[in-house]
Amino acid sequence: MPAFDSPASLDDEQAEALEALLLELADDEYVQAERYTEWQVRAPTLESDLALANNAQDELGHARLWYDVLEDLGHEEHELIYEREPDEWRHSTLTERPFDDGDWADVILRHYLYDVAEELRLEALEESSYAKIADRVGKIQNEEAYHREHAENWMERLADDDESSERLQDAVDRLFPHALTLFEAGSADLEETIVEAGFRDASLAELREEWLSIVVPYLDELGLETPVSEIIQYDDYDLEVTDDTLPEVRGRDGTHTEAWEELHAEFTNTYRELERSEATKIMAKPE
């Protein structure tokens, strides 16, 4: 039985930690989806356009589930998405980076790095002590299996060609440090509470180790060098993440790259222009 079946059973610190965890989950999915949608009507072929659009909708649907759990803690969609200041968002900087025109290698690599992390993170949430989180993981995992296969299929195809392999390598150089921010904590204290309270049953450091043990050999096999491959022992992925390895901004602590403000201004534009104070719901509240 999960230890917490309602917010009332949490103490203040636990509530704060739960909120931090949910914001990271929701914001990651939301921003990743925002960037995916840029590829609609711009993907290489009609079929690949449809496939990436589906990913966007899946991730956005997952964000919707996590934002809904945040409603337990007194939040509402309009305030979370349309009225929160850019520096209050907690997504990893990997998800917010803009694309160069036509840089399909970038979106595929991002897709891969993100979805491996997502898979591990969801596994660590399967037995979450917060009942609503544990309940929702299964549905999300069902959709994620396709994502990873789709990403890997493209990775292998692109790595198999000289020109596109070079583009992939460029993307690795650019994005890998940002991907590492997926495993940064917004606050060390809250992260400790997240694990102690059993909201997530693996620490970020453990997730990162696992993630590295999957992505580094995989990229290596495709002939791609990761910026950290020199400092990683192959049988020991306990990478020490120094400030050199990470980008200057970390996302989780509210610091973001410049591209984020622009993206934020775009998706809040209509809401502001129409002077709305509610976000329209079409679907029933998730169970």
Add this chain to the structure above:
Amino acid sequence: MIWEVFRQEKEGEYHTHCGNVHAPDREMAKQFAAIQHGRRKPTNNMWVVPKEEVGEVDGEKYSFGGTTDKSYRWATGYNVTADDASEVVESSDEQEDAERRRSEVA
């Protein structure tokens, strides 16, 4: 070699899978299929396809249409009437039917 056979009963209808034949090449597969699967049932046209070339996606492994709420994709998810446009009503009905059958499968 096994060939999958798709039969179209009448002009304008869809080709639907109706069986297969063993045959060493495409020409013979067509001849065999015409006899085995077209000699009694009304047939307007037939396709034969090498079985090895048929890729399969199974509902056990892939959740068609996803597992999270996607009712925003369905006409039935919107509470506006559209009842004065017959073609919209028809489409909504088809969607309602498909949605019902989807949930029966799930």
Add this chain to the structure above:
Amino acid sequence: MDLDTVKERAGPREFSPADDLPEEYRKAATRMIEFHANSEIMGAYLERPFIREAPSIDRKLAFSAKVQDEIGHGQLLYRAAESLGVKTREEMLDDLANGDGKFLNCFHYPMEKWPETAMIAFFVDGAAMRRQATLRRTSWEPYAHAMDKVCFEEGFHVKHGESILAELMNGSKKEQEMTQEAFETWWPRIIQFFGPTDEQSTHHGFASQVGLKQKSNDELRTAFLNQYIPKAEKYGLEIPDEPRIRENDEGNYEVVEDDLDWDEFFTIAKNEYEPGVGQINGRKEAQEAVEWVRETIEGGPVPSGNQPPQAAD
């Protein structure tokens, strides 16, 4: 098959790739389906920015799903066109990029504000659906099959559009005003969706004779007006004074054709209208930017079965 036989036999879903059809038929069908497919793509191009702009998660999901469906419709339609053996999908997409491909008048105009999305998603899609429903009885079987699937999906689009319109017209005064303004801008274009009256239409006669087209422009426009004028009024939109619309003796709405800007319409039809040219070029740039990916995958998907594929007949 000669042209007379085609005209004689021309019924719903009468002709398929198994038939030996005259070039005139194949070319006319290609032109018509290619136009339809191009319109799906350019409609999607116009709406894509509003996936981002949508003012709620649910609306964003719906917009993404709608744009996705439109690309999906393009996929179905290009295939139906390709099966006529006149042009490949690649050739059609290239023609669309270089400005030779034609598409619906409405998608040559820019769309900048959220209330405009209701004009496309409710009225233009409603008009399109009216036409598409009749095309399920077109004589080119693959086109009719594509229409089965398109019509199935389109009901969501129109209802989504109607839901946006209903929300705006029940919203603040500002929202209502913005929506009325958008309606006045788009209304004449929407009426022109069905083209000029049949006497002035270049391709109508032949397409009807060979069963490609099932209803005339006039019939479709009248049916559309009969349904959508009351709907617009129900939501509190005021029908602009021009173009003048009269109710005739049979109780049908009729438009005074001269009140519409046909010079603009025909400039658009030649792909020479300025905002439309920008949209064509915008899409072209996006298509060119991923040319390298198509080259990468062009080496071809290798069939994974053990048997080598047989030579085509």
